[in-house]
Amino acid sequence: MADRYRPKPTVQRAREGNPSKTAIKEGVIVPRVILAEPDWNEVFKASSDPAVELANVRCREVASEEWRRMVPVLEIAAGIGEVDHATVKDLCVCVARIDQAERDLSGRGLMVTAERGPVKNRAATIAAQYRTQLARYIRELGLYRVPELQSPHPISTKPSRTCGTDFPRGKFARLIGSLHRKPYPSVRGIWAFLAVILTKFYIRQGGHVMPSG
Template sequence: MGTVRPIHEHIRSGTYRDDRHGDKIVLPPADLVEPKWTDLLPGSSAEAKRTRKDAAELWSRTAPVLSLAAGLTDAQRETLAMFCVSVANYWAVTREISRTGNLLKGRTGELVKNPLHTVRTMYVNEITALRKELGLSPATAARITRPATSSGGDSDDIWD
């Protein structure tokens, strides 16, 4: 037997069926509540403020789309918040690499790779995984369809 897909994946991909999935837990729709960015990204420096602004802007662009297209609810907002924080931090690290350079002088004066490249790679891996989880990668987004309903009405019928 294959792996069991979560119910929200069936809803997002359009394969939801009452006879198969009716007894599963389905999260009711609830508006996504934006996190308090000062709690997640504390600091008073100009870079910290810019990182909070970047995360908030990404949330404002992404949350409404995911709420409508993928049925993301407030119970799942942590994944989206992690995505926004990771992308904002990725941009901050990239800006710092741009300021300090790709190569730095080591202890003995030789040129070494900027250690921030390792940090940036960690963010890239985290962002890639979260994009797939949220259905934001191009391949995943191409598979998302609005669920079909038997009543021919709006897709919100599955919440009734």
Template sequence: MADPVRKKPHLQAVREGNPGKRALDEGLQLPPGDLEEPDWQETFPTVKDRSRQAINRRAREVARREWRRVVPVLKHTAGLAAVDAAALQDYCICVARIDQCERDLSRHGLVMEGERGMQKNGSATIVSQYRAQYKIYLREFGLSPSARVGIKPPGDDDDDSDVFD
């Protein structure tokens, strides 16, 4: 038996456009919420090894900076709800890990001396995986130019049927 046709999520349909002008299912509407910045110390803890301490300290700062950069924008454009905090935290961790891998690649190069001679730096593989996830977050949160096409900020419509107004 064939799978039923799946509808696109509302925001995805809005982002991709609606050339057929069909009615869109707006899906679940959540009230906007205040997002508390996570304690980055829990994700990137202080450790005994001094070099790891510096790496985790920088990761905390990169994640903190990204959180503070995107949350105000997303509150305005996407109407973030409190339930979005975990996904947003994961996005910021992803950004911090990309920074960490890129710094490692800059320090040690793409190819390193290994047990069996020259070998690929493991950070090259890891950063590739984080960048793939990063692209997904950009689409989900509407943080890339192509993802923003057609998105209207919450409250930018003339419809008075919103239950949270």
């Protein structure tokens, strides 16, 4: 859903083909540069605790891998500049922290034992918060995936006909049932339709319909 208070970035609107067909303002022109990878040792600093240091080593590796994967794509698709350095770095940190939280969930489980009994693992809440922030960075950098406007194999919206007969959909549709919702008309609808057709046939032939009873 579009955010009424936060308009879409210009790059994202251009990538989506500008569905609203409104004029796209050029905005601030940022010169393109090749972003230098940050020193992850400054972001995930060394710790005297072996467990924390082991997690930080893993975070450095994940963040560095994400940076090398994302930056070449952003330089071509989004035209990032030096002002985007902090955003891209925070995006990589989010990916590393999500990996850390998921590894903790895999190791200790979703429920952990506390003083008052089993409680929810806080890593699940942390992972959800980082995913929310990651989605904001993705939107800010214009990395939303553009869905296909038309499927190569369009799905037919016509109702299937299991009785092998094509029935009209005009003013007799209310007599034979709604063909848009039913695959075939009801028996009562078929008899009503035939009665109307026979009546019109006799009238056109100059005849008359015999009264019942």
